[in-house]
Amino acid sequence: MAGRPTYEIGTTRSSENNTDVQLNVSVGDKHFLIDLFAANFAGNPKLLKEYLLHVERSDPTYIPPSPEDSNDFEFADPLEEFYDWATNTFATLFRDIPPLDRERSYTLQDCLFPEQFVYTLQVTGDELVVPVPRTIGPDSRLVGVLLPVHKPLDKSTLPVYRPHNIHVRLNDDAVALPPSPRKVYINGENICFFKGILAGDVGMTFTELATYAKIRTAKFREYVRISRLLGVVENEDTSRVVGLLLSYIDCKNSTLSCAAQAGECASHDKWLEHTRHSLTELHAHGIVWGDAKPGNVFTDGNDDAYLIDFGRGYTKN
The missing domain is CATH 1.10.510.10 (Transferase(Phosphotransferase) domain 1)
Incomplete structure (x- = not known):
């Protein structure tokens, strides 16, 4: 999409039935979780169909139909197109985030524990509404593992x-x-x-x-x-x-x-x-x-x- 705010695509996760999806987007030194639920699009059949088509085509196991069997528009990169579609209404939010500071020395602390924002999308009429903030539990931000007490790190020999x-x-x-x-x-x-x-x-x-x-x-x-x-x-x-x-x-x-x-x-x-x-x-x-x-x-x-x-x-x- 020409002129869209620049961002980096992260890991994409989906539910067992592959209808609810979590998109991960990094912008500057911020991180956005975008939780998409099929139920949120149920009130608009057109957008629901569009959403489920994006979900289907972004699945790594998806095999596109031959041109003669499909009347749908085709994607150059299904996953990228999905992110463009879902983040269209985030344009203002993304543009307000300062670019990376090239003079700063960034660390793993900055990468693994960035300031994080969680949103979802809903529909009204024929259009997606502005992003709706969500609240998530503290466990959703856990990084790494806590080793059992009886199996601790040997810090005497291991840096x-x-x-x-x-x-x-x-x-x-x-x-x-x-x-x-x-x-x-x-x-x-x-x-x-x-x-x-x-x-x-x-x-x-x-x-x-x-x-x-x-x-x-x-x-x-x-x-x-x-x-x-x-x-x-x-x-x-x-x-x-x-x-x-x-x-x-x-x-x-x-x-x-x-x-x-x-x-x-x-x-x-x-x-x-x-x-x-x-x-x-x-x-x-x-x-x-x-x-x-x-x-x-x-x-x-x-x-x-x-x-x-x-x-x-x-x-x-």
Whole structure:
């Protein structure tokens, strides 16, 4: 949509029946939750149909009909079109938010705990009304996990940092703070990869921390190409672990999956050898790589292959 206020699209969540949706939008250093409910559009069949069509087309599993089978308008990017449609009435609110301060040193504290606003949309007649503020409970803003008392962090051997100690450098074209930045800096200097932890991932987090503790004890040499834990980020106010700081891999093709899709297999034997060697060393120390798949093997600019993700879950690049 030409002339729309600039914003960044975040995670989109939907209900079990895929009729109620939560949109996440970042504008400058602010965060907006926009809860959309099918019931709010029930009084206007035209808008309800429009809304449900956007919901359907923004689903990752959606398969568009062939042109001869559809009389509906087509989207260039269904998710982007959905956000444009839903945020049209937020134009004034968004424009009143100051742009990011390029002279300021932003941190994980700013990204993970921004000032947050919650709204929904209702209809009147043929038009969407202005955004309607909503009140949500405190649990909806929880970030990270609280480890059990009998499984605490071993702070004697594991560096623990606060979100305000981890800095984020903005891209030149950034219009908003990233809600979960990946490339971060310890005290503004040492580069590392930040793996955010979702509320509720207690078991996976404990497993991952235990595995990385074994890796630290093993003191592998550099030729064992695996991600390594450099520290843990803990929210001082809540004692919740909000993320892990891992060794940063300057990826070339991101993962073996991406390289295969791009048809770049010239280094296949090298990747296979690196993976086999790292696995052999891990197994020799009783360490299991719990989520073995091409998507969890990163390749860097030297075509070296690194094993990542030791929590038996998915680490997004």
